[in-house]
Amino acid sequence: MSPPPLPIAPDLLKAVRESCLEAGEIAVDLFRPGEKTAARTWSKSGGSPVTEADIGVDTFLRIRLSVLLPEAAWLSEETVDDALRLSRRFVWVVDPIDGTRAYMSGSPDWAVCVALLDEGVPILGVVHAPACDATYQALRGGGAQRNSAAISATTTTSLAGSRIAGPKPMLDALARSETFEQADKIPSLALRLTRIADGTIDAGLISADARDWDLAAADLILQEAGGLLSGGSGEAVVYNRETPVHGMLVASGSGLAEPLISALQRMRDGQPQRS
Template structure:
């Protein structure tokens, strides 16, 4: 039996990382149980991981607000300075297909800013320990050297036309990938250089990944260059740019030119 964890004694970053990692293990156990059909697996995993995360956060941080993709929204969060924003399974299709490009997001926005976050990639076991990979705001790593040819991660099922146009303008290689969290972490891990999304998202899709990306020194903004703000009444957040700092202005200028020409 695992020793009890005093979650109230953990720092916010430690708590985010611990919960994301445990939720990832729960999701793997749900999938490996063999109980669910392919059609039912996504819902079962989402709901199971969500219940764990919601109850754990209410136990550990009872005074904080909470926004989860799998929970009914609550107006009470709007009056909170500290709001946890979680996505129990980002990339449900990839999770069901036992791919590596799905994630668990646990993040904390303070006064609307993405301050604390952890992104678990349970299907990507970089260490060989069998525990997957967790990237977090309190344990950063140096970015790998940038290659000569740029690489841009895009949706593996429906690449946004704007992102494809920017990739063409940069002569960048397209790297199809599943979840938003996996795409953002790919830039940190050196699997890509740019993640540009313009096809519509919600706050839980990007909050934790943005917090982690910013902690690693990456540029994070809307595609018009404006800041990303969270814990809004309308949780729809349509676009996102995460990239190495040296590419940001070039990408933003291309987006502006493409939009002007459209």
């Protein structure tokens, strides 16, 4: 028997959106368009960068979201993982600044991301990109919006002429067997997915090692816009596992999913390249 729906979902989405807008103001205060951030920066274990803005946004959202839904567990890039989340129905999944390197360098392509999982399935998502003047949101079954206007992924079914974003090595490998347009780099994984959701691009590739917080909110927005995120062989994306790390992923409008996955499979199988 499936769990009952969350009764306050529309009001909760509104409150989460407002929280993300406020969180964005914290980050914008130290953001310098086209210039190095004014925030203090350092490296985490493993070498990935973090700034005082990441920590400030994370702290703010943990306090705010915990009040909105106290029974929900917490999973965030900037918080020590707590195994309690594995036994909870609801889990907040947060990336305080997705695209920290972009933020640090003055690029506008970064976002505050919040998702709510229900038994591991995203049911609410907000991706707020203040430097791009874009706020994406979705509620499961309620469609997806950008700045309160409905959005939808493209309906193209052919790789030829499609616009695809992703790591250059992956795009170059795909280009040896397929014809398509390489879109400009989008450093934030969440924004890569939401720009598929709003039709700015047709598809995106994501290399292995993405985490739940990079994906969950934008995944729901993409689904509600008629798109699909899956593993490189078409397998479903599973959230809130013990280790919230993913392999290679592919995202697109629903009509391009099968052609793109088939092309990647041919590429991996080493089938003849086009002349």
